[in-house]
Amino acid sequence: MTNLKNTAALKVLIAGGYGHIGSNIARHLRKKHPEINLILGGRHPEKGHQFAAEIGRTECIFLDVNKPFDSDSAGSPDLIIAALQDHKNMLFDAAVENNISYISITRTADEVAPMIFKALQKQPLSKLVLTDHWQAGVLTIVAKQVAEQFQQINTIETACVYDELDPIGPMIAAQMDSFVTRALIRNEKNWIFVDATEYPRDFYLANGTAARGYPMGTLDVPSLASLTDASNVRFDIVIGQSIGTNQGKNASHDLYIDIEGILVSGKPAKMRTIVSDPAGQSHLTALGVLISVEGIFGLSGQLPPSNGGIYLPETLLNATNAVKTLKEFGVTITQTEI
Template sequence: MKSRILIAGGYGVIGTNIARNIRKIYKDVELILAGRNPENGESLAQELGGARTIYLDLTNPQSLEAIRFDQFDLIVAALKDPFDILSRAAIEHNIAHIGLSEMADEIVPILFKGLQSSLKRPIVLLAHQDAGVITLIAKKAADKFSQINSIEIAGVYDDLDLLGPMNQSDYEDSSGLTERTLLLENGKWIWVDPAMYVRKVQITKDLVLNGFPVSLLDVPSLAAITNAASIRWDYVQGDSIGTIAGDNPSHDTYIDIEGTLQDGDTAKHRIVVSDPKGQAHLVGIGVLVGIERIFGLGGQEPAAGGLHLPETLVNPDAAISRLEQFGVKISTHSIK
């Protein structure tokens, strides 16, 4: 893989994990770690090899003018880009782009820009939970069902798990990510106040925690994939599997799918996804599998130009294989 990837926010917590995961598999890709304090990324660049840092400040037009975006093959935005500066630069210079920060009510500008442009490279909306891996795992699990009544997902956030500023600001209070949240209930899309729509999430037999719905892109993605009647994704704060076991904090997600199986029986399955290295590590894997699909690595065809979601870009089996290779634990059991 001989490509040049710009990682905006490349030496932050999320960006560092993305860069390290890429380097673990691909030794010859050139990595450019961009941010407002490039000197802070020098040690990481030396550790990675074949990497360098540059100055990038999305609030400073002069820093943008100094960057030759057309020299890159891909931009990964591992930071908030509220004005879609990096995605618009990618579209204008015909390079690929991965965005990680848009919520359900924030994607309209890039959707309209993309739909009204002749996109020659993939523009990937990867702001789903953990860069799309949860949606991909849920998509695979849904194949066992002929009809799905509900999908309820809960991500457990451990205070001891290290998050970057982008993620920490998202989860700064117990009401979730936004003042209003989009979810699907009995076939109807509704906006709700998270604080007024709390769900009791059964984590274990003896542990029940409050879940606050959030407007992640996983919800409309899974609605399109599965035609489920009800879908919600909840933020839950509590000790992770790793912390409870006395180990390092893990990042855990619980996917509950209820419906009719292919054999006609009704059932509720729970899929538990746990990364013992934490959320930033899991996001880094999600970005890695997206990059592999964009460039057509591992025997895959390069992705066509256009707007992409994780489920339209990545094969779930390829993603699950990478996740297991990086130590992520995925288990499934029936709920009575």
Template structure:
């Protein structure tokens, strides 16, 4: 039996699988891989069963994040562990490491990632660990890297994202936003090649929406900044973020999500080059976040390409930018030139 066949027989454990991010990810994986079994793990077993029954080829299990064994039966076998909910005790990561399973997380954030990095580094040879606490689980980074291929040298990357306040996610996602906001109001930027923190008035910015409205926002600390800076060598990188009414909602439509990606540098011939794209999805952040997670699971398991090797990984280290843009376009994302 091939490794891929074996992986398709063992369920992917989705912690928080009955929440928005988890259930949406499960739906994407089910669409791509009808034969891939899924284990929907949640604190409320009835909610988990409802999600599992709707998916088919899925089971529901009770999740206890205060126990190192997650409250799961000892005889259960899985192919990967996805933390679609905050794993504050890192029991999910420990569970994966003990059993040799790939692990993906999305909610640590830049300011809370140190314990996860240390835990992963201490057992770097055990399992692949995908740190995907980026915006939209890494999709913005990958779109920017796809655009960056037009450049000979990239000097500056400026990201500006609008999250509709009616599209911030479920209770767990709202808790994450509140927790990260409480930890720091400073933003991490790369300026003249150096990583530095900005705060106060320097961190207050206007974030342009796709319809021209400018929302008050903040320059934030997010993993997209070091990911983009180190992947491209750009000396100036920042990520601006606003929460408020999106362009879609101002038109009387559902909440949308939108991200301005602004790249500046030189082309292959050395001439000045600037590219600006507005990423837009009419259904908000949920389908894109789920897509980002599903792409990570697919790569970790080797369902497309080779399985990821042991160690710490970020989305841009594992995923193909061109394929990512193709998948985003297929689910209704548009990229408008500004």
């Protein structure tokens, strides 16, 4: 539990807060930091009233990202979490103009440039965190921790396994067709955009079955390349049975992180790390947002940044503390040499 003196006055606006991912974010925040005030925004606030009453210290407001943002009408939040599609960047622009901290989760690598340019030019005092990585940065944070075992990394191949039995909300459903289109990858230190359907990758899942993945332009690719200077980096999406389904349980959401290079000991190695959330992808995405909220406000052992501007999960967070929070919520992380 956090320090009530420091956090009882904090207000967090979750745009799309009573949707599939937004409600998971709200539940995680309420469980971990019950004193924070939550505001759920959307075009139909009446749909969130029952949920708001259930979790407490929560109000619902009308919010339309196609209309001008008024901070007072939105409850004067300290942080805006964009858990919905905001193609006009209305929430990001409002955060910059009003010095409100901000978290995004829906952008691909070629969609963040307008946000970065605006932040660099405006130099806001608030913290603007682009968690548009897969699962809001969870994959990159775990990979960052694993990478510390290596003195040199040549290749990082990452993937998610999307299980069709894992329920998704309308926001993700609307994005599914765009997941396998143009993708950014790093190949022999060259940055290239590829037609995902022409660059498949075959590998084996945890149960030994063969899988085929297709690249997707998430922010994990430039993040991991910058962190490690690996010559080859890609992120692939696979549609198949998850670890949970294979075990006769609810569908899990599984992340695969394969890193090849030279260990600190001097031994060449290829290590596989599997991150699995038995509660599914929306639960895991919300956990990624939770740890970034903790990073912004300096909660759960995280140190808050002293300056405003653009941050990424790996520049904001202490990976050890972040992984600890993931495990507290039931996420398993296993590692083997392959």
